[in-house]
Each structure stands twice: as C-alpha cells, then as structure tokens.
Amino acid sequence: MFNMKSIFAAASLAVLSVAGIGAASAAPWDHGHHGWRAWERHERIAHRAYVDRVRIADSLRFHRYRMISDPYFVHGRYVVRSYDRFGRTVFVQVNPYSGAFVGEVRL
Secondary structure, eight states: HHHHHHHHHHHHHHHHHHTTTTSOOSSSSSSTTTOOOOOHHHTTTOOOOOOHHHHHHHHHTTTTEOOOOOOOTTTEEEEEEEEOTTTTTEEEOOOTTTTOOEEEEEE
C-alpha cells in the first residue's frame, strides 16, 4: 500500500512540474477593463431606433385593432388608444423596437 501512495505522489509531482506550477507569474490578474471608464463602456452600445407609426398601425391591424390616437411612450413601451374587434376602447401596448404586439388593457 505504501508503494502505491509513493507512485501516485511521484506521478502527481511530475504532472505539476510539467504544468509549470513552480514558475509563477508576478503579473497582476487582468479584470478585462483595459482602461475603459464606466461611461466609455456604455457609449459603445449602439442606440436602437424606434419603429415608425406605420409599422405600429400594421401590427395592430394584424391583431384586429384600429388606432384612435398616435402612439406615446410609457415605461419602455408604446401605448396606443384603439378599438378592438368588438368596438370597445382599449389601450394596446407595443414593443417600441420591433413593433410587436405586447398586450391590451381594457378601459
């Protein structure tokens, strides 16, 4: 049993010496900042454009809604006052970047 332990110890020492454990680097660990300040990192993100009113009208028409008023921006979404397929007045939420239908709020 003692021979197996010494064989495993010798094998692990050989692997560690080949891997370069003895030659440790004195360089500090790089966190990936590369000199960017916080506001410079956010400037690299491109601003996405909002969809046009016509695209929103097409999306609502596809879901059987008719626009009453212009879309306005509320809490990160476009809200449009419109009629549903039964003629009731509802607020419809639309994704401002893709023009996709999000949901409706009945009045």
